Each structure stands twice: as C-alpha cells, then as structure tokens.
Amino acid sequence: MPSITVLCGGVGAARFLAGLMQVVDHSSITAIVNTGDDTELHGLSISPDLDTITYTLANAIDPERGWGLAGETWHSLEALERYEAVRPEGSAAATRWFGLGDRDLATHMYRTQRLREGASLSQATAEITRAWGLGLKLLPMTDDRVRTEVTTASHGRLAFQEYFVRHRHALTVTQVDFVGADTARVPKAVTDALDTADIVVIAPSNPLVSIGPLLALQRLAGALARARSRTVAISPIVGGQAIKGPAATMLADAGIEPSAAGIAAVYAPWASTLVVDTVDGGLTTAIESYGIRCVVTDTVMGSPARAAALAASVCAAIR
C-alpha cells in the first residue's frame, strides 16, 4: 500500500480525502492542512479547514451548508446577540456573520483549552481526529501562528475570514499575505510526510489562499520541491470555473489565467503531473507546455463514487 500525503485546504480537499479513504488504507494517508484561515472568535481558537476535513471524513458535516455539523443548533450564538449592543468599539464582533453552532463550539472549546494548557495545534488536532474515529493523520501545516490577510480594492486589508465569510469573497483581491509565514516553524512530521510519501497530492483547493499558505512556509516548500517527481496536483478549475469559492476570480485578479492551464503554470514548479477534468481535455498541450504532465479524467466529485474514482486515478497517475 503506497503512502500518500495530501496538501489540503478545506471543502475540495475534504471531498478528495473522502474519496481517497475509499480506495486506500486510512493509515497510509497524511493530510497537511492550511491553518492560514484560522481565527480567534469569542475567545475561541477556530481552525476552519481542519474542522471541515474532520467533520466531512466523519460523515458529520452539514451537507447543505458545506461547513459545520449536521443537525446543529445555534443557541449560544443567538444568546451572544445580547452582548452586541454593549460591545465597545474596537472589539471584534463576528456574531452576525460567522456561524458557530452549539455542537461545533465543543470542538473549539476543546482545542482552545488544550492550546491554553500548552498543547500544540498538532497534538490537539490528533486528539480531535481520534475522537471522531478517523484513521488518517491530519497535520496542521505549522503549530505557529500564520494568518492569511487579503488586500481588497474596496475594503483595504482584511483578515481572511472577514473577506471570505463576512464579505462572501465578493471583493476584488489585489494582494494576499501570509502573516507570520516567514518565521513559522514546520513540524518535522510535516516534512517527513512529504519526504517519505510514495505519492504527494495537491488537493483541488484554492491555489492562492488554501495551498498558498503551505507554499509560503520555506521548509514545507523545500520538502515539496524535493518531492516534485512524486507529486500530482488536481486542478480546482474546471471549464474555467471553480467548483466552489472564489478561485477563478482570484486567479484572474492575480493575472493568472483562470483555467486548468493557469493552474499548470502555478503548480509546474511543485508537481510533475496535473490532473484536469475531461471538459479541459483540449488544454493538454497548453498544460504540458509548462513542463507538467497532464492526466485527463472526471474530477467533479459529485458523489462518493466519483470522488473514489478520482482518488484512484490520482494514485494511478504517479504509480
């Protein structure tokens, strides 16, 4: 059984991992997860990508919303509304735009307590994934604080969740920064997972704000560069559109063609193979002109079976 390390953002990565878990042994999978989206709200430490992956793989995610837990209630958040009237200027209020369900809060409370007790985010994450009965390894890209900030044309510089959730990513992004990435340490487990994996996968996540933070970590980027011949990326752009989220617009705003060929340009330094959707089969020559091999298959994970088929194709692309 080959060992597989997957670089992950949130929803797209979670769906891919769910497919992968159908076709390989769970203990052979390591997911290295973006923490640039992490935030502190209401005194709690929140790791959206880690939780989206955990809840998805545990079959506990709300399928309609795509985030948070199914069957959730919102009593705590509703009760917090009372305090919005007295909150002084300068205090960060996210009550009205960042959904935190009562059961979801338990995850953030556990994580927050463990971090306060001196545990690393890696330790807390290992405990949380074990609590959900998951057999794969979920590794935060770093245990240090890295925060993605986007500069927008209309609203200036924003914390990632302000841009993504509060403004529903409907703003033109002129710059993306990963604050803290230059000094954040990369855990040895992360570089080991890249150095020893038979297959490295860059999940179909937003290359700029989901995979970007991982690439901004020097030692992680170094390990990924060493693994290039074993690395396959999955294009998050299908027919010029992102399956979910603002990737296409953000790429265009960054001067990158929002197409599978643009993705090839972005990932050619990191991956030796790019998996693109059948609708983009015509781009094969354009893609391979960047020095990256192109594999064409069905990449839209509309069902567990299609996610499993994609995972199998991705593994086969390297083996």
Added chain:
Amino acid sequence: MPSITVLCGGVGAARFLAGLMQVVDHSSITAIVNTGDDTELHGLSISPDLDTITYTLANAIDPERGWGLAGETWHSLEALERYEAVRPEGSAAATRWFGLGDRDLATHMYRTQRLREGASLSQATAEITRAWGLGLKLLPMTDDRVRTEVTTASHGRLAFQEYFVRHRHALTVTQVDFVGADTARVPKAVTDALDTADIVVIAPSNPLVSIGPLLALQRLAGALARARSRTVAISPIVGGQAIKGPAATMLADAGIEPSAAGIAAVYAPWASTLVVDTVDGGLTTAIESYGIRCVVTDTVMGSPARAAALAASVCAAIR
C-alpha cells in the same frame, strides 16, 4: 437616597440584592463581588458569583437549580463528551461535573474575548450587566487573578470549584487559601464605593469562602475597616444552619461556632451591626458580647417580598 455598597458572594447575595433593588434606587447600589470562585474551563473564563448575581437580578436565573439560565439547553456540553475519551492525562476535564448551558456559554465567550482583547474584568462585567439591563454597579473585587483553594482532609488541596461543584462541598475543609490575594490590586472604584457609601452591607454569603476572599485583599479590608460604623452584616446562619451551601460545616471545621453568635465573632472587626433571624433572637446577648449591635428580623428570603423587607430592615439598621 442613601448610597449602599454590598459585599457579595453568590446566591445569598443575589437574593439580597434583588430585595434591595425593590426598596432603593438601582443607581445607588454597588455590589463588590467575590472572584475567588472564578475558573477557566474549556478555554473560557468563568465568574460564577458575578453571573449568578447578574442572572438573578435580570430574572433570568434558573429558579430550580439556582444557577445558570432558565430554559437552558446543553448541546455544547453534550458534544464535548466526545472529546473526553481522547483527553490526555493532565488536561482538566470538567465536562461531567460543571454545568455550562448553551446560552450561559455566550456570557463566558463574551467575557473571555474581552479579557483577551485586554479589557479588565471590571470593564467586561460592566458591559455584561449593561447588556442585561441592570442599573446597579457590579464590581469584581479585583481585576487580578485570585483563586480560592481549599485543603480537604480526604482529597488534599482542591481548586474551589472542584471542592464545591465536583465534590458537592461534602468534604471536611482543613484550610482555605486565596492564592494571589497578597499581590492582587483592588480597583479604586471598589475602595471608593466603600469609602463613600452611606451603608455598607455584608451579604448573607459564606463568610469563609465568599466574603473571605474580599477580606484577604489588604486595601479592600482597610477600606472596610474604615467603614465599620456604617457597616451591617447579615448572618448567613439561621438556627445553626446555612440556608444554602456548606457554611455551617465549614465554620465548625474551622473551630467557629456555626451559629449567629459565631458569625458575630467573625464579623465584629468589620461591622458595627449584625442582622440575625428571629429564630436566633435568643442569641442577642451572646452576639452583642462581641461588641457588635444585634438587630433581629426575618432574614429568610423565601419570597421577593421577604427579601425586600429584609433589605429595608438592613438599611434602617444603619440609618
């Protein structure tokens, strides 16, 4: 209208304040509240006495339990159970014994966030009481960390909530410590409230673990000593029993007679008048032998009307 400052623990103080608010202008009342019971659970900063008073005065307390909010749900706490199985040794788990309802959590989340943002507990408390529409001033005894710890015959030294909630105060206490009290600063608003009040009231709270932490703060004790002629204490012991909680047992374990006379011995240095219940009218001479005047009235606050009548008697005792 006289200004009234009340030294407070939790439930008994809350009921007295509710009575007081029926007979005097709310803006003339300042409550100085014990924070030795405060704790951190699940990453959240919890102030049980402040919250019991706030919820009681806002008519939001659960009347059956005597703590927390009426009509509460428990989804977050139930969801936290999942993590108990993976919690490593040394991590503090209170899930199973410290009740935190979903709506109550909102208060702790707001407080925790404000403290993280650099607000003092006094500021956060002022915001929270304003959010509940309360017109009195609620002042934590200190903005610094003081933690009541009890040494027990059977279980060694315990944090207060471990003793009080987890072990349901059914342990013999051999010593009480207020960790941090020697260096904790007393806000000027607290000493001012004692220096300027027409009437100072020591609420019918546990003298050892509810009022004790306040007396352990040197500047607060100094201001209270200066106010002795204006200070009236209400005995929390009625007919040799505490209305609620372990006060009688704790007094006995500390070598103090668990009676209104024992209370007189404890409070004589601080108060010029002690209000005791009619059932203890026979102790008047014994009480006054400690150099404290004795006022006999109905002190059992079985209804709002009786609480109001007690408050009126207490005010009259000084005026």
